[in-house]
Every structure is written in C-alpha cells, then in structure tokens.
Amino acid sequence: MISWGQAQQATVLLDGALVYQDADFDAPVIATLKRGAVHSISTGKKGPFFKIRLKPGSVGWISDTDVKPGVYKLAAPKEEKKRVEEKEEKRKPFFATRYRGPALDFINFTEDTLGQERSEFLPFYGVKFNGFNTIFTGEIYTEGNILFHLGAPKYYSEVTGKGGDGFIFLADFLFQTVLPQGKNGIFFYGFGPMFRYSHFTLEVPNGTKTLSYSADDMTLGAVFDLGLSWRFGRYSVRTDAKYYWERTKYYGFGLNLGWEF
Structure with a gap:
C-alpha cells in the first residue's frame, strides 16, 4: 500500500494532466489538472503512478511523467510565449x-x-x-x-x-x-x-x-x-x-x- 505518512509536494507539468481512479491508464479519469498546480503526492509509486490528493478526502492516481516532486515556477509553454509575443507585436507603438x-x-x-x-x-x-x-x-x-x-x-x-x-x-x-x-x-x-x-x-x-x-x-x-x-x-x-x-x-x-x- 502507498502511505501518506511521508507525502510530498509536487508540481503539475502538463496542462490538462489526467488523474485516474486507479493506478491504471484504462481506469476512469476523475479530474484534469492545470499546469503549474501544486498538490500532495505519495513518496512512493505504484508502477508509473503517484497517488495524488486532489482535496481533503479525494485522491486519485497521476502518471509520473505529468508531475515533478517539488514546488517550481514553470516557464510559459511555447504556445503561450508565442501568443504573448504576437500580442506585443500587434500593440501600437x-x-x-x-x-x-x-x-x-x-x-x-x-x-x-x-x-x-x-x-x-x-x-x-x-x-x-x-x-x-x-x-x-x-x-x-x-x-x-x-x-x-x-x-x-x-x-x-x-x-x-x-x-x-x-x-x-x-x-x-x-x-x-x-x-x-x-x-x-x-x-x-x-x-x-x-x-x-x-x-x-x-x-x-x-x-x-x-x-x-x-x-x-x-x-x-x-x-x-x-x-x-x-x-x-x-x-x-x-x-x-x-x-x-x-x-x-x-x-x-x-x-x-x-x-x-
């Protein structure tokens, strides 16, 4: 079993990251997370999954490729950077x-x-x-x-x-x-x-x-x-x-x- 006794903070790396009901990619999706969000995850993994706490009393499983242990300020993705640059270009002098x-x-x-x-x-x-x-x-x-x-x-x-x-x-x-x-x-x-x-x-x-x-x-x-x-x-x-x-x-x-x- 995965214990929350040594839970750790982690940062979501992907916008729209999927949270599954079980540690299985075929399990039902119960939530999607925003890029940069910080949640508590288990210190251990079950296969390629961390157990994640969405809110008190609500947990699920997220792929280890979608989160990174620790709290980070993520740089804007390329698409977002491109939109910001385009907005700046369109702005009047x-x-x-x-x-x-x-x-x-x-x-x-x-x-x-x-x-x-x-x-x-x-x-x-x-x-x-x-x-x-x-x-x-x-x-x-x-x-x-x-x-x-x-x-x-x-x-x-x-x-x-x-x-x-x-x-x-x-x-x-x-x-x-x-x-x-x-x-x-x-x-x-x-x-x-x-x-x-x-x-x-x-x-x-x-x-x-x-x-x-x-x-x-x-x-x-x-x-x-x-x-x-x-x-x-x-x-x-x-x-x-x-x-x-x-x-x-x-x-x-x-x-x-x-x-x-």
Whole structure:
C-alpha cells in the first residue's frame, strides 16, 4: 500500500494532466489538472503512478511523467510565449497611443497687478490628454491640458494686509513633435494656444473701512513645451517644462499619469 505518512509536494507539468481512479491508464479519469498546480503526492509509486490528493478526502492516481516532486515556477509553454509575443507585436507603438489622466503642474504664475509684475509658484490640478486623434483626426500628435488653482496668490495679502480668495483657470492645446526613445520612451516638444481666466475676491483697507472688490482677468496667449514620457503596461508617466507667453511671461513644470483609451 502507498502511505501518506511521508507525502510530498509536487508540481503539475502538463496542462490538462489526467488523474485516474486507479493506478491504471484504462481506469476512469476523475479530474484534469492545470499546469503549474501544486498538490500532495505519495513518496512512493505504484508502477508509473503517484497517488495524488486532489482535496481533503479525494485522491486519485497521476502518471509520473505529468508531475515533478517539488514546488517550481514553470516557464510559459511555447504556445503561450508565442501568443504573448504576437500580442506585443500587434500593440501600437508608444508614440501612436492615446493617453489621458490627472495632471499636477507647478507654475510660476505672473501677472501685472497692484502697480507691477508679481509672481508666485502655484500648484495647478487638472487633466491631460495626448496622442493622435485626440481632437483632430489623422496623423497629428496633440496635447491638451485643463488646469485649476484654487485661491488667490499670496502677494495680494502681502500688499493689502487682508486675505484673498478666488481661482485661476488655464487651458492649452499644443501641436507636438514626438521622437521615440526606445520601445517605451518618447521625447516631445511643441507649441500652441492657451487661455487664462482668473477671478479674485480681494479686501483692501480704506481708512477705517475694508472694501471688497472682484478682480477678473481673461487673456489669450501661446505656450511652448518639451518633455519626456515613459510607458508601463497600459499606463504612462509624462513630465514636461512649459513656457507661457501672454500679457506676462512665466514658466512651469508638470507631471502626469495617463492610461490608454
């Protein structure tokens, strides 16, 4: 008799390996196993068969050519490797793939206000999309950004001595040239139009009173950028530097996590 007193772990070598009711190739098949599955088998054999435990209370017999004592991580079979390679070949090149996702930009926002140009680095949050066929159909690589900053720059409170509130809205659209840097990397640069709208609610001391007023500004301009992007599976990480040219001129840096669409 085969005893389970010294059972051992074993790895199934063949997808669809047959488990027989008895140690006989003519016996009924009671189960099939997946390649790479790990089961307990007997340490001894009955002819060319190991006794195998399928689950508590359920045992059968498996050919010694279909299992290997020990736990192993099996390499993909040739057919599976071929399918993976074919899938990779059919996948679009990185530069030809569209992405969209959240964006974080730090911009040295500059405006002509309170008698002079004033600047402050501000965080902007929003979304970015990039790739072919995002706005225009055809072989035109483009990028679009919609960004918001909530609050007023600190230079208002530094001058007035009072707090301020509001927001800044930035939107831009760039036509870009893309230079592949290997299979999963690209370098890009481009330019395009940009739009800015800002609205601030400010408080200004006036003698013994405090006056509140709204400062609204809207302008068109241009933006230039250059950057790098890397692909990780269906995702991309994109970083760039931008130069804004409108009533004032300022620059910023951005980071984006995108996914294919």
